[in-house]
Amino acid sequence: MKIGYMGVTSTFVVPDDLDALTRHPKASQPGEPINLHHTQCHGCGDDAPEGLHIKIFAGDGFTVRARMLVEPRMEGGPGQIHGGILATAFDEVMSHLPLLVGGHCVTAHLQVDFAAGIPVGSTLYFEGRLLGRQRRKLYTEVVAYLADPLVDAGAEAVASGRALFVKIDSARHYAETLANSKAAEQISRRRG
Template sequence: MKTTFVVPDDLEPARRDPAAPAIGEAVPPHNPRCHGCGPDAENGLHLRAVFGENLTATATLVVEPRFEGGPGVIHGGIVSTLFDEMMGLANVHLGVVAVTAVLDVDYARPIPVGTTLRLVGRVLGRQRRKVYSAVEAFDDAAGPDAEPLAAGHGIFVVVDPRAHFAATRP
């Protein structure tokens, strides 16, 4: 991967919230209308992720024709949305609400419509209110040792959700 994103080498370890659902359980949607994970988002991506070991969240998603950008391939903005969401869902391990401040995407290979993507989000560590996370997208048919088709990083900032969404929550 050729990203210029810099992960600080002095990150504090991130700790799993003991109250978070267990490893192997579904990550609960953080908002039913969320475009990424909400079951009530009519045209949403409807990502269903599962908590994994080492602060990961994993999901699979078929690249539908409605996700097309270039002829026969996924739109880059859809990849960005998937990555934002998968890192956000991995962050649920921590029991905090953290919003995206920075999203970095490395589009390594074209991703054809019809591909089944395996998406893996992972918390890397913390620095004060910042949560550093990473994500990779694999062709699920290519086997466990395949290189990722795309990868990303994010900086999320922990907020008080009542204050942060006070002006916009319906």
């Protein structure tokens, strides 16, 4: 079995020789919601009954802001969020950063640091940032808070994550699986 990439476990290192970043002309403006991946997406889809229903907004520059209610169904340890759910939320929030520069991406590498338990019933606030791009690779990071850092300068960071996304040709990447998607019709319509 292949472990990691090309048989080795990759680590997250942002290279020095990055390409210039340009905001896509159709990217959401700061404060505007960023379009859903699709309505059945487990992270952001409105129609995914068991999904996370994360609300994600464009921030200044190459940043995003997001929030998610930690519901009882997300419990892991008693009264606290399951770590895998937080990892999923991080993946989702960071996956909206490449949309600021355009094109579809998939996660190639994801890592999470958990600094404090996160109570069920709390609202998590996320700040995501695009760290750089090199060819098809986009380097991102995210921090989670228990209060909105925009209004509470003392908001304490409870977890952080980093991820590498790789740009794909979405038609080719999903060619064999699109038909299995509950959102197949919607996605095909959007593609025209």
